[in-house]
Amino acid sequence: MFFLKDLPSQQMVDAYAAPCGADPARITGALVMMRRASLLIRRLDSYFAAHGLSQLRFLVLIVIDREPERQSLTPNDIAQRIDISKPVLSRTLQGLEQDCLITLAASRTDGRSKEVFLTAEGRQRLHDLLPGYFGILSEETAGPAPD
DSSP states (O other), rough: OOOSSSSOOOHHHHHHHHHHOOOOOHHHHHHHHHHHHHHHHHHHHHHHHTTTOOOOHHHHHHHTTOTTTTSOHHHHHHHHHHHOHHHHHHHHHHHHHHTTTTEEEESOOOOTTEEEEEEEHHHHHHHHHHHHHHHHHHHHHHHHHOO
């Protein structure tokens, strides 16, 4: 996460970019983009926390739900789609299962593997959150950069 509240002055960017052969305008653009992304992530963190989730837990739910041709995913499938470690995913899945948002069942094709399913409550929670989530994304991309 990018925590700079005040971006470097253009004079500072120019002074550091020139010796590196970098385009100062591109550097400034990247810094502004990183700042906006940081603010967006913080806003999303607050939104999910107010609804008893984290971004990671939300992402697990949405990754399972976004593939209408499949009703479940394996933990490996989820880890690859979200790009998180298996231990972090295991803890996240345990929490989601305790909260009755997912169920874990033995795979029908591989007895050594598990399948992760959304529960009706998990699907409802996801669908309740999506309008606010998309609203935040829409607001953040519609207007000028926040201060």
